[in-house]
Amino acid sequence: MLLCCLPAELVDRILSYLDSANLKSVASTSSYIYQYASDRIWAEPCLRLNAPPAGLPLLDVISSHGRRIQKLAFPPYDNPDLVDLRAMFEYMGDLMEVDLSGCPPFSIGDKQAIHVLQSCPNLVSINFDDCLDITNATGYELAMHPNARSFQTVSLNRCIELDDYAIMALVSAAPNLRTLRIACLPSITANSIHAIAAHCLNIECLHMTDLDALTDTVLETLLERCPQLRDLDISECRNISEEGLLMMGQYVHERVEWTDWRGATTLKSRIFTHLRLRSIARNTLTPRALESLFYPCTICPDLNHDINVSDGDTMDLDEPPEEVTISQPQCRIQSLRALREHLQMLELNEPTLSPGFFTVLKNSHSVFLDTFICTLASTLPTIAPTTYALSLNDFLSTQTNLHTLNLSGCASFIDDSVCIRIAAHLPHLTNFDCSGCPLVTDQGISAIADGCTLLDNINLKECTNITDDSIFALVRPRMEFSRLTDSAMHIDHPQTTPRPPLRFINLGLCDRVTDASVAALSDLVAFQDSTSSGCPSAGMHTLKVSGCFRITDASISHFSAALQTHLTTTSSSNLKLLCLSGCYNLTSSALTSLTTHLSLLESLNLFSCPNVDDSTLACIASHCRKLNSLVVSKCRLSTSGAIALATMCTELHTLYMGFLLLAEGVGNDGVRALLKGCKQLKLLDVSRSESVTDAVFAEALGAGRKGLALQVLIMKACPRVRVAGLKVLVRERAPRLQRLDLSGCIGVSVEEKRELAMGFG
Numbered sequence: 001m002l003l004c005c006l007p008a009e010l011v012d013r014i015l016s017y018l019d020s021a022n023l024k025s026v027a028s029t030s031s032y033i034y035q036y037a038s039d040r041i042w043a044e045p046c047l048r049l050n051a052p053p054a055g056l057p058l059l060d061v062i063s064s065h066g067r068r069i070q071k072l073a074f075p076p077y078d079n080p081d082l083v084d085l086r087a088m089f090e091y092m093g094d095l096m097e098v099d100l101s102g103c104p105p106f107s108i109g110d111k112q113a114i115h116v117l118q119s120c121p122n123l124v125s126i127n128f129d130d131c132l133d134i135t136n137a138t139g140y141e142l143a144m145h146p147n148a149r150s151f152q153t154v155s156l157n158r159c160i161e162l163d164d165y166a167i168m169a170l171v172s173a174a175p176n177l178r179t180l181r182i183a184c185l186p187s188i189t190a191n192s193i194h195a196i197a198a199h200c201l202n203i204e205c206l207h208m209t210d211l212d213a214l215t216d217t218v219l220e221t222l223l224e225r226c227p228q229l230r231d232l233d234i235s236e237c238r239n240i241s242e243e244g245l246l247m248m249g250q251y252v253h254e255r256v257e258w259t260d261w262r263g264a265t266t267l268k269s270r271i272f273t274h275l276r277l278r279s280i281a282r283n284t285l286t287p288r289a290l291e292s293l294f295y296p297c298t299i300c301p302d303l304n305h306d307i308n309v310s311d312g313d314t315m316d317l318d319e320p321p322e323e324v325t326i327s328q329p330q331c332r333i334q335s336l337r338a339l340r341e342h343l344q345m346l347e348l349n350e351p352t353l354s355p356g357f358f359t360v361l362k363n364s365h366s367v368f369l370d371t372f373i374c375t376l377a378s379t380l381p382t383i384a385p386t387t388y389a390l391s392l393n394d395f396l397s398t399q400t401n402l403h404t405l406n407l408s409g410c411a412s413f414i415d416d417s418v419c420i421r422i423a424a425h426l427p428h429l430t431n432f433d434c435s436g437c438p439l440v441t442d443q444g445i446s447a448i449a450d451g452c453t454l455l456d457n458i459n460l461k462e463c464t465n466i467t468d469d470s471i472f473a474l475v476r477p478r479m480e481f482s483r484l485t486d487s488a489m490h491i492d493h494p495q496t497t498p499r500p501p502l503r504f505i506n507l508g509l510c511d512r513v514t515d516a517s518v519a520a521l522s523d524l525v526a527f528q529d530s531t532s533s534g535c536p537s538a539g540m541h542t543l544k545v546s547g548c549f550r551i552t553d554a555s556i557s558h559f560s561a562a563l564q565t566h567l568t569t570t571s572s573s574n575l576k577l578l579c580l581s582g583c584y585n586l587t588s589s590a591l592t593s594l595t596t597h598l599s600l601l602e603s604l605n606l607f608s609c610p611n612v613d614d615s616t617l618a619c620i621a622s623h624c625r626k627l628n629s630l631v632v633s634k635c636r637l638s639t640s641g642a643i644a645l646a647t648m649c650t651e652l653h654t655l656y657m658g659f660l661l662l663a664e665g666v667g668n669d670g671v672r673a674l675l676k677g678c679k680q681l682k683l684l685d686v687s688r689s690e691s692v693t694d695a696v697f698a699e700a701l702g703a704g705r706k707g708l709a710l711q712v713l714i715m716k717a718c719p720r721v722r723v724a725g726l727k728v729l730v731r732e733r734a735p736r737l738q739r740l741d742l743s744g745c746i747g748v749s750v751e752e753k754r755e756l757a758m759g760f761g
Contacts, residue, residue, distance in 0.1 A: 139166025
């Protein structure tokens with residue numbers, strides 16, 4: 001009789017007699033058995049040691065260093081390894097901080113969590129984020145922990161089984177909590193928040209995302225009872241109204257008593273260091289509410305809300321925009337005497353903007369941003385785009401400390417005048433994104449290149465009106481300085497301003513860019529500067545020219561020549577990401593010559609490059625062995641190319657190899673080689689491969705005890721695929737599989753697809 005056919009009680013009893021080694025073996029046989037074995041084993045612990053010994057089993061490391069370990073964290077569950085939980089924690093009685101948030105879903109339940117709490121009496125920081133299986137039993141164990149009164153941080157985000165009883169017990173037993181995160185707990189009511197306000201008077205950080213129980217009245221009680229609250233996240237709390245934010249604004253600038261860890265009391269302002277208001281209710285985050293939060297004074301009932309816009313029109317701020325969302329505003333106090341709130345980061349996601357919004361920010365003299373991001377914005381149809389541009393220009397002229405500026409959502413009114421204003425007033429700008437802004441031309445980008453001398457990251461994707469002149473303006477000043485540096489002539493040119501090399505440039509879909517300017521970028525790809533520390537500072541990290549169909553072999557040959565010269569001092573370029581998708585004029589020989597010098601390349605996109613064939617892929621695989629992401633869909637490839645890739649690029653975790661121009665595509669031999677050779681492969685796309693069948697997935701494929709690492713398998717329009725082999729894959733071979741795309745597979749019925757989907761996890 002199969003073990004999986006026995007009743008749950010018998011399975012649990014049988015597993016109780018197994019030692020650690022046998023538990024690991026049994027757990028890997030099926031997802032059904034794994035659910036029971038996981039009560040006694042744990043997934044992927046990682047000790048954050050300064051210098052962990054290499055080559056030793058984890059348990060040996062723990063037994064040697066356990067009493068000195070105070071922090072234990074679990075990274076994301078990329079390659080879970082099974083470890084005996086009970087044996088591990090025998091050596092970790094002095095642990096003070098534990099983080100289980102990186103464990104696989106459903107692998108941590110009450111038994112594991114309670115065992116940790118009982119084994120570590122000195123804990124002060126506990127992170128159980130995304131431990132979906134823990135219930136109130138763990139909450140009560142937290143409340144009964146011998147060190148509960150010394151708890152500083154407890155994080156229970158998305159522990160969906162917890163309710164008021166667990167939270168109320170915890171906060172009553174841990175009155176000295178400084179940080180509590182209870183985001184996305186659907187069973188929490190206002191009783192839990194009132195308990196926090198009653199017991200945790202010194203709390204500084206509270207995250208309550210997506211909590212319907214939070215209303216204006218409850219929020220007022222919380223702010224009144226917790227004067228030291230500095231970090232508040234009430235995103236997606238849709239029962240907060242404009243009146244609630246106005247009330248919050250009145251509390252923001254009060255002077256209250258602050259008790260530090262020594263017990264000393266001082267008088268400080270109630271200014272938030274982090275305030276998150278993403279996706280709160282419509283018509284809540286109005287300009288009037290913004291004024292109450294931003295201005296260094298309490299809002300007055302008779303405040304005049306009519307603010308004059310630069311073109312002479314008047315915007316009535318009592319008519320709020322439909323939706324304005326602030327993401328992660330970070331504030332700091334410049335001085336206690338000024339009592340002004342200094343917003344460091346402002347992110348607007350999908351708002352309907354009015355020019356008055358920028359005017360509010362400009363008139364709030366306390367707002368000095370480091371980062372401003374505005375994405376997916378829409379404008380009011382009754383207002384001219386020039387009005388928006390003028391209002392934004394006035395605001396940006398006050399933000400002289402801005403380092404990061406993303407205006408990709410303002411395509412309808414970002415033009416050269418905005419770029420010229422940026423160049424004149426933002427000398428410290430290092431990251432600039434104006435992707436999707438067709439009104440920007442060479443004049444604006446040239447101004448940016450001249451005025452923003454510290455720029456090292458620029459995104460010009462879909463700026464369809466820029467030409468080679470923009471690229472030359474960005475590249476030439478940097479290469480002139482590098483030549484001066486190389487020849488030591490900079491001593492005679494003290495007026496020369498040093499400029500960092502461009503680290504990131506995106507020219508995707510800039511269809512007017514040609515070989516001339518792309519060839520100029522080759523000097524930046526090959527460039528390295530020796531810093532004062534003696535370590536080489538990297539040249540270009542990311543180059544994206546997807547959809548630049550004017551690029552030919554001429555620019556790629558220039559790249560290869562520059563890199564060949566560069567090899568006299570170093571072994572390879574530091575380029576890590578290269579995107580050439582849609583550059584259909586490139587030939588196999590040019591790409592082969594280029595990749596010979598890119599041994600550090602980690603991500604390569606050759607989507608829809610029809611001249612890429614098996615020989616090209618074999619050359620790429622032999623020289624770019626650090627590749628972990630590769631896109632070669634719609635190329636002229638076959639099984640031999642996949643085999644060459646699997647033999648040499650063993651670190652691949654993402655491979656798109658679908659809709660190949662050769663009808664047979666990647667056959668069973670190619671898929672078999674990829675799954676055996678690329679142990680870390682998590683995403684595989686072999687869509688429209690006429691020769692691949694499901695039989696290859698029923699094989700053992702060298703998966704070992706852990707099973708395949710595969711999480712996403714895309715097999716669209718594969719006519720010979722049936723359900724039998726896929727059942728074996730889902731149930732036994734790939735325990736981590738989360739998505740299986742069989743669209744257009746005529747051999748798999750809708751009912752069979754549903755049955756396969758039920759086997760995930």
